[in-house]
Amino acid sequence: MSKLRFPENFVWGAATAAYQIEGAAREDGRGPSIWDTFSRTPGRVFQGHTGDVACDHYHRYADDVALMADLGLAAYRFSIAWPRIRPDGTGPVNPRGLDFYDRLVDTLLGRGIDPFVTLYHWDLPQALEDQGGWTARETAEHFADYAVAVYRRLGDRVRTWTTLNEPWCSAYLGYGNGVHAPGRRDAGAAFRAVHHLLLGHGLASRALRAAGAEVLGITLNLGDVQPADGDSAADAAAVRLVDGLQNRIFLDPLTGAGYPDDVLAHVRRTVEPDFIRDGDEKVIAAPIDLLGINYYSPTYVAGRTDGAGSSAYPGTAGSVEFLPPVGPLTDMGWMIEPAGLTRLLERVAADYPGLPMVITENGGAFPDGVPDAGDRVADTDRVGYLDGHLRAAHEAISRGVDLRGYLVWSLLDNFEWAEGYRKRFGIVHVDYLTQRRTPKESARWYQEVIARNGL
Numbered sequence: 480m481s482k483l484r485f486p487e488n489f490v491w492g493a494a495t496a497a498y499q500i501e502g503a504a505r506e507d508g509r510g511p512s513i514w515d516t517f518s519r520t521p522g523r524v525f526q527g528h529t530g531d532v533a534c535d536h537y538h539r540y541a542d543d544v545a546l547m548a549d550l551g552l553a554a555y556r557f558s559i560a561w562p563r564i565r566p567d568g569t570g571p572v573n574p575r576g577l578d579f580y581d582r583l584v585d586t587l588l589g590r591g592i593d594p595f596v597t598l599y600h601w602d603l604p605q606a607l608e609d610q611g612g613w614t615a616r617e618t619a620e621h622f623a624d625y626a627v628a629v630y631r632r633l634g635d636r637v638r639t640w641t642t643l644n645e646p647w648c649s650a651y652l653g654y655g656n657g658v659h660a661p662g663r664r665d666a667g668a669a670f671r672a673v674h675h676l677l678l679g680h681g682l683a684s685r686a687l688r689a690a691g692a693e694v695l696g697i698t699l700n701l702g703d704v705q706p707a708d709g710d711s712a713a714d715a716a717a718v719r720l721v722d723g724l725q726n727r728i729f730l731d732p733l734t735g736a737g738y739p740d741d742v743l744a745h746v747r748r749t750v751e752p753d754f755i756r757d758g759d760e761k762v763i764a765a766p767i768d769l770l771g772i773n774y775y776s777p778t779y780v781a782g783r784t785d786g787a788g789s790s791a792y793p794g795t796a797g798s799v800e801f802l803p804p805v806g807p808l809t810d811m812g813w814m815i816e817p818a819g820l821t822r823l824l825e826r827v828a829a830d831y832p833g834l835p836m837v838i839t840e841n842g843g844a845f846p847d848g849v850p851d852a853g854d855r856v857a858d859t860d861r862v863g864y865l866d867g868h869l870r871a872a873h874e875a876i877s878r879g880v881d882l883r884g885y886l887v888w889s890l891l892d893n894f895e896w897a898e899g900y901r902k903r904f905g906i907v908h909v910d911y912l913t914q915r916r917t918p919k920e921s922a923r924w925y926q927e928v929i930a931r932n933g934l
């Protein structure tokens with residue numbers, strides 16, 4: 480295959496999230512989050528796994544940063560645990576929680592690695608969930624206060640700030656079908672949560688900008704939604720609905736166009752959106768400098784009146800059939816189609832021009848096995864997955880998309896939410912009994928990609 484070079488200054492990195500790697504769930508004043516509660520609720524997470532210890536990154540962060548430096552990462556995307564900073568969501572700031580991220584940021588900078596901070600990657604303080612969680616408007620206001628508290632401590636060293644990670648998951652999986660914490664199953668609550676998450680993003684962005692934040696963004700798991708049959712009007716209508724629920728419901732208000740009429744009409748079939756108040760859309764449209772895109776797999780849909788729909792897309796039963804994924808699949812059962820990434824990047828660039836993008840997550844879970852006698856983990860499938868998606872990203876760049884960086888998901892094997900530890904996304908293997916880290920072949924391959932700035 481031909482050699483591909485990425486643009487100069489293209490940012491190569493890796494991503495993780497607090498609850499998935501930190502552990503130390505009860506240390507230094509951290510309060511409980513909705514994921515602590517959920518993972519302790521029987522039947523919610525595979526074999527009752529929890530993030531109590533996870534990768535013990537809270538104590539091993541210095542070694543983990545050394546590993547990142549060895550791989551040549553230019554950026555590391557991590558999230559801050561809100562319950563470490565404000566254990567009950569709203570009260571006084573817990574300085575010991577901030578101290579951890581202070582140490583982490585200094586260690587990263589000491590190794591020449593740019594910290595990309597995400598303020599919310601799903602671990603809402605349980606005390607706020609007890610007051611309604613993201614279905615309550617006040618949560619958006621508390622989020623902005625918390626964001627500023629973090630900025631006050633880290634803003635002198637952190638340049639890149641992301642408000643939310645994948646609000647689609649927080650809203651639809653957390654409040655709609657209950658697969659994620661807090662485990663509620665109420666489509667109306669899911670739509671309320673979408674709005675309050677976006678409002679929280681807007682309020683936090685405004686406050687962070689006023690405080691001096693340089694680069695502000697949000698990360699969305701956007702969908703490359705494709706019709707089963709490109710000539711069918713019914714399939715096109717199904718694509719429009721699913722695209723509305725996954726992409727336009729977020730991107731349109733974020734970029735100043737307000738909620739799309741067709742999406743609001745769909746929401747009204749479930750709940751009257753009286754939670755959207757005058758002025759909210761203006762707040763949500765606070766300017767951003769960067770759009771983070773998480774891409775793993777495409778979605779194929781058909782328009783069918785007997786369609787089963789999907790509980791992850793409220794109100795799609797009776798109009799949409801989600802096609803079963805066709806191989807090759809990852810260990811999550813997700814279809815591997817790198818071309819979907821090119822399509823998605825080009826579509827966002829065309830419909831929402833002027834927004835620089837970074838791929839803030841991309842990667843695959845595969846049944847890697849354990850390190851062999853020579854300490855090798857031959858994760859050929861993952862190398863293939865990453866190689867294919869980097870070629871797809873490069874293709875988008877060569878067609879004019881303003882893509883500034885790529886962050887692999889994930890640096891480490893970690894707690895994969897409802898799947899617990901049984902799914903492994905890391906380019907570094909973690910032995911959960913000993914906490915030993917072993918770079919897989921994909922890590923060594925990625926190291927070379929970074930060194931060459933290309934494939």
Ligand code: IFM
Nearest residue numbers: 496645773840888895904
């Ligand atoms: O592990 C998650 C991550 O927390 C958010 N994006 C998708 C990943 C894989 O499921």
